[in-house]
Amino acid sequence: MENWWILYFLCFSFYGMSQERCYVPTHQEALSLSDPNFLLDQANREAILARQSNAFARNGALTIPVVFHLVGISGSYFPSDQLVLSQLDVLNEDYGFQNANKDQTPLEVENLAVDMGLRFCLATSDPDGMPTSGIIRTVTDFDCLGNISQVKVGDRPRLYYEDLGGSQAWDPDRYLNIWVTNTCGIYLGFSTFPGTAIPAEDGIIIDPKYFGRSTASGPIPPYNLGRTLTHEVGHYFNLIHIWGNTGCDGDDLVEDTPNQENFYLGCPLYPSSSCGSPDFFFNFMDYSDDNCMTMFTRGQRQRVWNSIAAFRPTLLRDLGCDEIISNSALLVYPNPARDILYFQFNGEPGPIELNIFDSAGRYIFNAQFKNEGARWVDVWDWANGVYFFESVDQKYQGKFIIFN
Numbered sequence: 001m002e003n004w005w006i007l008y009f010l011c012f013s014f015y016g017m018s019q020e021r022c023y024v025p026t027h028q029e030a031l032s033l034s035d036p037n038f039l040l041d042q043a044n045r046e047a048i049l050a051r052q053s054n055a056f057a058r059n060g061a062l063t064i065p066v067v068f069h070l071v072g073i074s075g076s077y078f079p080s081d082q083l084v085l086s087q088l089d090v091l092n093e094d095y096g097f098q099n100a101n102k103d104q105t106p107l108e109v110e111n112l113a114v115d116m117g118l119r120f121c122l123a124t125s126d127p128d129g130m131p132t133s134g135i136i137r138t139v140t141d142f143d144c145l146g147n148i149s150q151v152k153v154g155d156r157p158r159l160y161y162e163d164l165g166g167s168q169a170w171d172p173d174r175y176l177n178i179w180v181t182n183t184c185g186i187y188l189g190f191s192t193f194p195g196t197a198i199p200a201e202d203g204i205i206i207d208p209k210y211f212g213r214s215t216a217s218g219p220i221p222p223y224n225l226g227r228t229l230t231h232e233v234g235h236y237f238n239l240i241h242i243w244g245n246t247g248c249d250g251d252d253l254v255e256d257t258p259n260q261e262n263f264y265l266g267c268p269l270y271p272s273s274s275c276g277s278p279d280f281f282f283n284f285m286d287y288s289d290d291n292c293m294t295m296f297t298r299g300q301r302q303r304v305w306n307s308i309a310a311f312r313p314t315l316l317r318d319l320g321c322d323e324i325i326s327n328s329a330l331l332v333y334p335n336p337a338r339d340i341l342y343f344q345f346n347g348e349p350g351p352i353e354l355n356i357f358d359s360a361g362r363y364i365f366n367a368q369f370k371n372e373g374a375r376w377v378d379v380w381d382w383a384n385g386v387y388f389f390e391s392v393d394q395k396y397q398g399k400f401i402i403f404n
């Protein structure tokens with residue numbers, strides 16, 4: 001597409017400065033310059049992926065707990081809870097191919113559009129097992145924390161560190177971390193790719209002006225339908241921009257998406273072509289307006305699932321966001337559980353020994369927890385059903401459900 005830069009100028013001069021739709025290309029270029037191993041590591045990750053067979057082979061979607069870190073200076077715009085929920089709805093619709101505009105997908109390629117098999121929920125328990133809304137609001141002294149390449153102390157971007165005025169990541173092995181914070185007009189959204197960031201800095205950043213879905217107030221059109229986050233979550237699970245970032249020679253490493261010369265802005269008409277084929281400007285991994293994006297492809301789903309299996313495998317435990325059992329002194333979660341069941345004792349220093357029985361009262365398992373450290377039971381091979389537990393000192397009793 002020859003006129004992309006004119007469109008770029010038209011759209012972005014709106015905000016008085018050039019603003020990137022997505023910060024990923026700039027950030028990756030900086031990484032490749034500063035880290036001599038960056039390109040090699042990238043090639044190694046692709047080699048690992050190539051050995052992965054099709055990981056998308058399950059019934060039912062995988063649900064990922066999300067924590068939103070809303071960070072801003074006093075008096076700045078913090079999206080409402082309602083807007084956070086609208087954003088979650090957008091993710092679930094887009095990743096389920098249940099979006100209201102899915103019929104805008106051109107007929108010729110409709111057969112490629114899929115339910116990605118991913119769903120998203122607000123985390124219900126924090127890393128310490130305490131109940132949470134999954135929405136954290138932090139007032140900071142620093143504007144523009146989203147400018148992570150500049151606003152930092154040493155190697156540590158302030159955004160990710162509580163002691164520097166930011167909000168600490170929750171363990172990315174269990175949660176998807178999304179920081180909603182001012183980027184000072186540098187970009188709309190950004191995400192780390194699997195294996196490219198330390199756990200404390202692994203996640204997505206989005207400017208509050210492009211967060212959530214609302215046609216009334218809040219996010220700014222044409223990026224007001226929540227698709228900036230849909231796009232960035234794609235990166236988080238290893239999807240590359242649909243045009244491959246480097247002209248007709250570039251590739252997004254997905255088989256069923258045609259080569260494309262560059263990104264699209266605005267809302268092109270189908271077919272719009274480059275590199276000898278109609279382009280997928282309606283794909284979530286392009287830069288078109290929110291109301292013109294409609295789908296992910298089957299090939300993108302395969303890349304996402306293989307990437308989860310290879311690089312973010314702990315998410316496959318599917319801890320979800322189910323309600324936790326609480327008798328104030330003890331939390332047991334998730335419930336129902338599959339794979340792993342966590343016990344969180346509050347204010348209990350000593351060793352604890354639990355006996356677990358099935359619903360018929362038959363003894364099943366003895367769990368001994370030392371003073372500190374992990375208090376969990378591996379239940380992946382347990383039969384589905386209701387179980388009861390009781391501590392040896394009879395201080396704790398309760399029940400939980402296994403649903404593998």
Ligand SMILES: [Zn+2]
Pocket residue numbers: 022023024231232235241
């Ligand atoms: Zn992007």
